[in-house]
Amino acid sequence: MAEDPACPTDAPTIRVTTMPADANSYGDIFGGWLMGQMDMAAGLVAARHSAGRAVTIAVEGMQFLRPVSVGDEVSVFATLVKVxxxxxxxxVEAWRRDRHATQTSKVTQARFVFVAVDGAGRPRQAPPLARGA
Ligand SMILES: CC(C)(COP(=O)(O)OP(=O)(O)OC[C@H]1O[C@@H](n2cnc3c(N)ncnc32)[C@H](O)[C@@H]1OP(=O)(O)O)[C@@H](O)C(=O)NCCC(=O)NCCS
Structure with missing residues (x-):
């Protein structure tokens, strides 16, 4: 299996420990649970950038690269790339770490598209992406 590129060094947007309730009967974490964490991380970035409500309109290129086990630490990194x-x-990328070890590996990646909306759920203008951000 190919070596993982380096884990991002920025602070993760979300970091969480997986629990038995998040797993299927084989002890692997549900893909939907991982997507939910990724959606939440992207949502935090979208809400902060747009200073208000933002909703998911699309998820592109979702990939599940490796399984995640109960008890793993999962770190989700979300980066605004286009406005x-x-x-x-x-x-968005998620990385796992066995809670008793230091090595990390990338487990998922995807591109989330959010739309800034007003109080009535209608699209509103999002601030431009800062140069160099
Ligand atoms: C988000 C929502 C308000 C957008 O309304 P809309 O009338 O479809 O809006 P528009 O067609 O003007 O599209 C809005 C933006 O999304 C983009 N967009 C629309 N469909 C897209 C898709 N499938 N993939 C990527 N971008 C898309 C448009 O290009 C546009 O971008 P821009 O303004 O930067 O040019 C509406 O689709 C909605 O309420 N969807 C449900 C959201 C939801 O419940 N999400 C899950 C819970 S958060």
């Missing part, structure tokens, strides 16, 4: 008029594109 349109109302949309925000956020690259």
């Amino acid at each position: 349109g008029t109302t949309s925000m594109t956020i690259d």
